[in-house]
Amino acid sequence: MVTNTAAGTPPAASPIVYELAGITKSYAGQRLTALERVDFVLRKGTFASVIGSSGCGKSTLLKIMAGLIPPSGGRATLDGTPVTGPRADIGMMFQQATLLPWLTTLQNVLLPIEVRDGKAAAREARPRAMTLLQTVGLKGFEASYPDQLSGGMAQRAAICRMLVSEPVVFLLDEPFSALDEITRDFMNMELQRLCAAWEATAFLVTHSINEAVLLSDVVYVMAARPGRIAEIVPIDLPRPRTLDMVNSPEFGAYVRRIRERLDTGAFK
Ligand SMILES: Nc1ncnc2c1ncn2[C@@H]1O[C@H](COP(=O)(O)OP(=O)(O)OP(=O)(O)O)[C@@H](O)[C@H]1O
Numbered sequence: 324m325v326t327n328t329a330a331g332t333p334p335a336a337s338p339i340v341y342e343l344a345g346i347t348k349s350y351a352g353q354r355l356t357a358l359e360r361v362d363f364v365l366r367k368g369t370f371a372s373v374i375g376s377s378g379c380g381k382s383t384l385l386k387i388m389a390g391l392i393p394p395s396g397g398r399a400t401l402d403g404t405p406v407t408g409p410r411a412d413i414g415m416m417f418q419q420a421t422l423l424p425w426l427t428t429l430q431n432v433l434l435p436i437e438v439r440d441g442k443a444a445a446r447e448a449r450p451r452a453m454t455l456l457q458t459v460g461l462k463g464f465e466a467s468y469p470d471q472l473s474g475g476m477a478q479r480a481a482i483c484r485m486l487v488s489e490p491v492v493f494l495l496d497e498p499f500s501a502l503d504e505i506t507r508d509f510m511n512m513e514l515q516r517l518c519a520a521w522e523a524t525a526f527l528v529t530h531s532i533n534e535a536v537l538l539s540d541v542v543y544v545m546a547a548r549p550g551r552i553a554e555i556v557p558i559d560l561p562r563p564r565t566l567d568m569v570n571s572p573e574f575g576a577y578v579r580r581i582r583e584r585l586d587t588g589a590f591k
Contacts, residue, residue, distance in 0.1 A: 340524040341365040341388070341492050345397035348383050348550075357383045359549035360397070365492065365524050370515075372527040372535035373543045374581065380550025381528045382496065388526065389413055389494050402491055411439060414490030416498040420477035422469040422484075429465040432456065432483045439488075448487060455483040458520075459513065475506040482517065493518070493525040500530065508566055511538060515564060532585075536577045537564050544584045554584045 341364065348358040357380045365371055373381050386392045387399055390406045390413065399406040401413065422431045432452045437445035456465055459479040469477055478498060485493060498514075499507040515538060518525050529535050535542045539558050546553035558577055560568060568574050 337367040337369065339364045340367050340402060341526070342400045343388070343397065344400070346384070346387060346394045346399065347396040348380070348387065348392075349395050356549035358387075358394070359551050361550070361552055363543060363552065363555075365526055367524055368522040369540045370518055370523075370525045370527070370538050371541045371543065372529055372539040373545055374529055374532060374535045374585070375545030375550070375553075376547055376585065377530075379545045379547035381545060383550065384545075385494055385496055385526070385528050389415055411435075411488050412491040414485035414488065414493045416478075416481055416485050416493070416495045418497045418501050420469070420474075420481040422472075422477055422480060424469050427466050427468060428456065428461060428472065428480050429453070431469070431480055432487055435484060435488055452483060452487050455486050456480070458517070459483060473506075474502050475510055478502065478510060479513070482514070486517070486521070491524065493523050495525060495527040497528055497530065507534075512566065514538065515562075519563065532578050532581050533569055535581070536560075536574060537566075537569065542577075542581060544581055554581075556581055556584075 343361055343363055346358055346361040347356065349356045361384060363371075373384065375381055383392070387394050388406065390399075390408045390410055393407070401410070406413070422428070423434065426434065429449070429452055432455065433445040433448055436448045453465065456462060459482055461476060461479055461483070464472065464476065472480065481498070499510045502510060511534060517523070527535070527538060536558055542556040542558060543552050544554040544556060545551065556577065560573060
């Protein structure tokens with residue numbers, strides 16, 4: 324049973340934020356079914372990850388959850404309403420920070436608000452953006468341009484850009500995989516801290532078993548062709564998680580279990 328969550332509350336007691344029911348996806352012109360009957364829920368304040376081999380359908384799943392592509396069948400529901408397109412209450416982070424090079428860090432953080440609600444709304448959100456930048460250690464870099472930031476700093480700015488709209492759910496597509504290992508470890512701990520502070524509901528796509536176990540309350544192991552959830556692994560490790568936990572026997576047991584499932588299921 325899972326007893327620890329990013330926010331410190333038992334997931335069984337927390338309400339459902341996001342629900343996927345019978346999601347299938349076939350791409351036009353392809354005989355291959357990318358996803359077949361994927362069902363799960365994300366509960367308030369919990370961190371879930373999906374892990375699977377290349378091509379098993381993780382990105383397809385995340386794009387459907389973000390409303391970027393429609394499913395062929397089934398339903399995605401956020402906060403009780405069907406997800407039929409991109410929405411302000413869905414926050415996303417990608418492998419690349421994708422900051423616009425001609426805007427300052429602060430302007431980049433405010434961009435989603437400016438695009439959606441206009442310049443006045445962006446001006447109003449300025450103090451919130453400044454506080455967010457301070458929270459992630461970017462105070463003093465508000466006026467810097469993206470080429471003056473390191474990879475880790477750029478991703479911290481991208482975190483602020485995701486948070487500024489105060490989303491209900493965070494969808495994270497390997498956000499730190501382009502960073503060096505030391506920065507990545509640090510960013511994962513930062514992410515954990517922010518998720519706890521926000522009581523965030525988060526969903527991470529990753530290729531790293533260690534990262535999935537370290538951050539998650541539950542790991543969904545995907546198998547390929549057709550993409551489906553092969554196993555649900557609740558991670559019952561105490562929070563806050565620390566990097567030295569990866570050396571514990573409990574951590575190792577979770578990693579082995581997931582790896583075995585990937586070995587036996589992912590390439591069938
Ligand atoms: N736009 C598309 N048109 C046709 N087929 C697609 C399209 N996008 C993905 N696919 C196919 O759907 C399957 C799942 O792809 P997807 O990108 O979701 O996998 P993934 O698990 O995210 O892979 P990776 O880990 O390599 O990023 C693959 O067989 C892929 O070839």
